[in-house]
Amino acid sequence: MKRPSIYLLPERIRISNENFTHFCLLLKHNSKDYNPVACKSIFRINLGNKLLLIFMFYNVHTHRQSRGKDVLSIENRYENFDSDLSGIYVSLGLHPWYLDAGHLEAQLGILAKNARRPEVLAVGECGLDRITDTDWTLQVTAFRKQIALAQHIHKPVIVHCVKAFNEVLSELKNISVPVVFHGVNKKWSVVQPVIDAGYFLSFGKAILSDHEYILETFRATPLERVFLETDDAELDIREIYKSAARIKNIPEKEIVLQLEKNFNNVFKQ
Numbered sequence: 001m002k003r004p005s006i007y008l009l010p011e012r013i014r015i016s017n018e019n020f021t022h023f024c025l026l027l028k029h030n031s032k033d034y035n036p037v038a039c040k041s042i043f044r045i046n047l048g049n050k051l052l053l054i055f056m057f058y059n060v061h062t063h064r065q066s067r068g069k070d071v072l073s074i075e076n077r078y079e080n081f082d083s084d085l086s087g088i089y090v091s092l093g094l095h096p097w098y099l100d101a102g103h104l105e106a107q108l109g110i111l112a113k114n115a116r117r118p119e120v121l122a123v124g125e126c127g128l129d130r131i132t133d134t135d136w137t138l139q140v141t142a143f144r145k146q147i148a149l150a151q152h153i154h155k156p157v158i159v160h161c162v163k164a165f166n167e168v169l170s171e172l173k174n175i176s177v178p179v180v181f182h183g184v185n186k187k188w189s190v191v192q193p194v195i196d197a198g199y200f201l202s203f204g205k206a207i208l209s210d211h212e213y214i215l216e217t218f219r220a221t222p223l224e225r226v227f228l229e230t231d232d233a234e235l236d237i238r239e240i241y242k243s244a245a246r247i248k249n250i251p252e253k254e255i256v257l258q259l260e261k262n263f264n265n266v267f268k269q
């Protein structure tokens with residue numbers, strides 16, 4: 001079961017999900033200092049001489065329901081774009097694995113109609129994949145049209161890129177909305193051009209591994225360009241945050257604060 005992370009200084013305590021809402025309401029009524037709006041990523045609540053901190057975690061790309069009082073997720077949809085989105089945030093995009101030449105124009109039409117909805121924080125994942133069987137020209141066509149859509153509606157793009165960094169970067173050359181390359185698991189020399197181009201890298205389960213080349217990539221990526229995600233893995237985003245802090249050798253709080261800044265800069269709601 002997912003649990004909100006609650007830190008009571010100097011001791012750390014944990015509270016179950018069921019208690020959490022009730023607990024926050026109690027705090028709200030009992031504490032003059034409760035002001036989650038002023039500080040979203042770490043709720044600071046003074047309780048007498050104790051300080052309670054509640055971290056907010058951002059999961060920018062997941063294919064699962066990854067909900068919790070202290071997690072803000074962008075759930076990915078590659079079909080059923082006109083489904084109910086109440087209470088959630090999503091990214092909508094045509095994934096290169098599931099393109100269908102016969103229906104591309106129709107799918108792009110439904111995507112364009114729905115991508116404007118306020119719950120849609122990004123277009124994607126979309127991109128280019130050298131390993132999948134999908135026809136390359138079809139992939140390029142679908143990617144170009146989704147880049148154009150994102151530009152038109154001023155929303156960021158979440159990119160799927162497999163063995164096609166040069167091609168993806170060249171397609172993105174004239175883009176003016178933010179771009180996030182998700183699922184990064186490559187060595188630094190491969191992804192450095194993405195950072196040089198001003199884009200963001202989103203890391204997931206790869207940083208739970210002990211592959212030194214991935215850890216090196218993560219260490220080399222400036223925190224101002226980092227996002228974290230669970231993608232299709234059954235993982236808790238809080239574990240990825242912990243691992244990120246360990247690899248960067250900085251307090252988890254620093255990651256929490258910077259990633260919230262990044263989120264607010266890129267995914268303006």
Ligand SMILES: [Zn+2]
Nearest residue numbers: 076125231232
């Ligand atoms: Zn994905």
